[in-house]
Amino acid sequence: MEVDVAILGAGPGGSTLAALLARRGCSVALIDRDTFPRDKLCGEFLSYDALPILEQFGIDLHDSPAITRCRVIGRRRKYEFEFPKAARGISRLLLDDVLFRHAISAGAQSFDARTAVAASRNRVQTDREEIAARVVVGAWGRWGRFDQQLDREFVRDRSHRYFGFKRHYVAGSGWRVVDGGLIELYSFDRGYLGVSPIENGGTNICGLVHASRLTGHKGRWDSFVDEIRREERQLDAMYSQYQPSQEGFLSSEPVIFRGKSAVEQGIFMIGDASGIIDPLTGSGMAMAMQSAVLAEPYVISALSAKRDDAEREYRHRHREFFAARIRWSRRVAFLLSRPALLDAALATRPRPAIGEFLLRRTRADQF
Numbered sequence: 001m002e003v004d005v006a007i008l009g010a011g012p013g014g015s016t017l018a019a020l021l022a023r024r025g026c027s028v029a030l031i032d033r034d035t036f037p038r039d040k041l042c043g044e045f046l047s048y049d050a051l052p053i054l055e056q057f058g059i060d061l062h063d064s065p066a067i068t069r070c071r072v073i074g075r076r077r078k079y080e081f082e083f084p085k086a087a088r089g090i091s092r093l094l095l096d097d098v099l100f101r102h103a104i105s106a107g108a109q110s111f112d113a114r115t116a117v118a119a120s121r122n123r124v125q126t127d128r129e130e131i132a133a134r135v136v137v138g139a140w141g142r143w144g145r146f147d148q149q150l151d152r153e154f155v156r157d158r159s160h161r162y163f164g165f166k167r168h169y170v171a172g173s174g175w176r177v178v179d180g181g182l183i184e185l186y187s188f189d190r191g192y193l194g195v196s197p198i199e200n201g202g203t204n205i206c207g208l209v210h211a212s213r214l215t216g217h218k219g220r221w222d223s224f225v226d227e228i229r230r231e232e233r234q235l236d237a238m239y240s241q242y243q244p245s246q247e248g249f250l251s252s253e254p255v256i257f258r259g260k261s262a263v264e265q266g267i268f269m270i271g272d273a274s275g276i277i278d279p280l281t282g283s284g285m286a287m288a289m290q291s292a293v294l295a296e297p298y299v300i301s302a303l304s305a306k307r308d309d310a311e312r313e314y315r316h317r318h319r320e321f322f323a324a325r326i327r328w329s330r331r332v333a334f335l336l337s338r339p340a341l342l343d344a345a346l347a348t349r350p351r352p353a354i355g356e357f358l359l360r361r362t363r364a365d366q367f
Contacts, residue, residue, distance in 0.1 A: 003027040003109070004303055006124045006133035008116050008146070011040065011092075013271030013288035014139030015099035019057060020296045022107035026303070029131050030103055031111040031124060037097035041164050041252045043279050044092060044204040045183055045196045048085035049364045050286035053293060057102050065089040065180040065197040070282075070355065072185045073234050075339050077346035081355030087282065089183075089197040091168070091204065095285065119146055121266025135268065135302050137295070139288075142272040143253035150265055154258035162191075163214065164252035164279070165221045166206035168198070169242035185280060185336060186235055188228045189213070192280055192336045195238060202245060208255065208279055210337070221249035232339070257330055262295075262318035263311045268302070270295050275322055278329035280336055281362040287322065290364055294321060321364070328361040 005021055007014045010032035018030040045067065054061060066086040072079040104110050111126065118125040123132055140146060147155050184195040193207030209224070217223045229236040255276065262274045271288035298314035335342055 001029070001129060002132045003029045004133065005029070005135045005137060005299060006031060006131050007137045007139055008119060008124065009139035009141060009144075009271070009273070010034075010036070010100050010103070010112065011096055011139060011141060011271060011288060012099055012285045013273075013292045014137070015096070015103040016053065016289045017137060017139065017270060017292035017295060017299070018103035018108040019099070019106040020292065021299065022103065024296075024300060026300070028103075028108040029111050029124070029133065030100070030108045031114050031116055031126065031131070032100075033113070033115050035112050036100045037093050039250060040092040040096065041166050041206070041250045042092045042204075043166075043194050043196060043206045043282060043284065044090060044198050045194065045282040045285075046088040046090050046095065047281075047283050047286040047363060048083060048087045049283075050289050051085075051088065053289050057099075059098055059102060061088045061090060064094075064199045067183050067197065068181045070183050070185065072187075072336070072342075072346070073238075074187055074343045074346050075232065075234060076343050079346050079350055079355070081352040083359065084356070086181075087183075089180075089199070089204070091198045091202070094199055116146075119149075119267065135299050136266075137299065138264070138267045138269045138273045139271050139292075140273055141253075142255055142276050144273070146267075147273075150267070152260065152264060154256045154260060157256050157258050160256055160258060161211040162208050162255040162257070163211060164206065164208050164255055165224070165249050166204060166251075167221075167244055167249045168246045169203045169205055170201065170245045171203075172241055172243040183282065184238070186232070186238065187336050187339045187342045188232050188235060189339060190337055191228075192333070193235075194280065194282070203242060205239075205242070206279070211254070219251075221251060257326075259323075262315045266311070268295055268299055268311075268314065274318060275326055277322070277326050277362065278333040280333050281325075281329045283325070283329070283362055286364070287325070291318065291322070294318060325362050325364075328358065332358060332362075
């Protein structure tokens with residue numbers, strides 16, 4: 001089979017790019033190992049700067065909670081600030097399905113339930129067929145088999161490995177969670193977690209922790225959560241308000257905060273495959289979708305005789321647009337994953353303008 005563009009991964013970035021290219025008349029193969037709907041590890045907070053993209057697609061998220069405030073909770077102090085515009089709390093189960101179906105309705109061809117086993121700049125081999133493509137796009141997320149096959153530098157980094165975990169909850173017996181417009185961030189040693197409302201009255205509790213903290217837990221996230229609840233009374237108080245609505249935890253492949261190239265051996269990268277912004281910013285899904293918008297004209301250009309120029313210019317624009325945001329996110333994460341340092345910072349009684357400043361440094365103003 002031959003197409004103009006083959007996209008590996010149908011998350012927010014891959015499906016957004018597939019829809020944009022299909023609307024431009026390109027033949028697009030949208031490849032994913034899963035069928036939809038399906039769940040994914042994520043903070044499930046969709047930043048306000050991504051909403052114009054959904055509006056362009058005619059996708060309405062008004063049934064998802066509008067989130068207008070953020071509260072940072074330390075051991076002894078709290079800090080709260082407002083967002084300039086409402087964000088949305090939406091599960092990946094819902095958002096990925098909506099975007100995937102929109103891409104297919106726009107004309108992209110679905111290759112779901114496929115395992116891609118080989119990829120190059122102009123070919124993808126799945127467990128069912130070979131797809132020849134004039135351009136291949138990597139949208140497989142923060143860690144995939146092709147990162148290792150392409151010998152990407154970050155894969156070899158073992159000192160900066162983090163792991164994510166999440167579970168959905170509902171209000172526990174005797175509790176009524178009434179503030180659906182608030183996202184909370186909690187600190188613990190070498191990690192942090194966020195508590196965000198999602199659709200249908202649910203709550204997503206999602207955390208990130210350095211690999212060094214997981215020794216002895218043997219992959220048992222319930223054991224690790226019990227440990228941080230014993231260490232941090234504010235976390236114990238928060239968890240006591242909820243009861244799980246999912247059978248178990250979802251966890252991630254390694255999360256490594258190292259620079260990534262936006263084009264690797266001729267494969268265009270978008271979303272987490274092109275660079276990871278720290279989850280505490282709530283900009284992960286937004287950045288994935290924005291990277292798709294950013295990549296679209298360069299993928300179109302690569303379909304012509306200007307392939308080398310398109311690759312070079314996309315690398316430059318991606319770095320220009322996202323690198324500073326990623327650096328700022330790591331600075332804030334350093335603070336949030338050190339409870340004593342966070343409390344010292346909160347003791348200075350920071351003004352709401354500090355939160356507004358950090359929002360500007362970690363978000364886009366062009367979408």
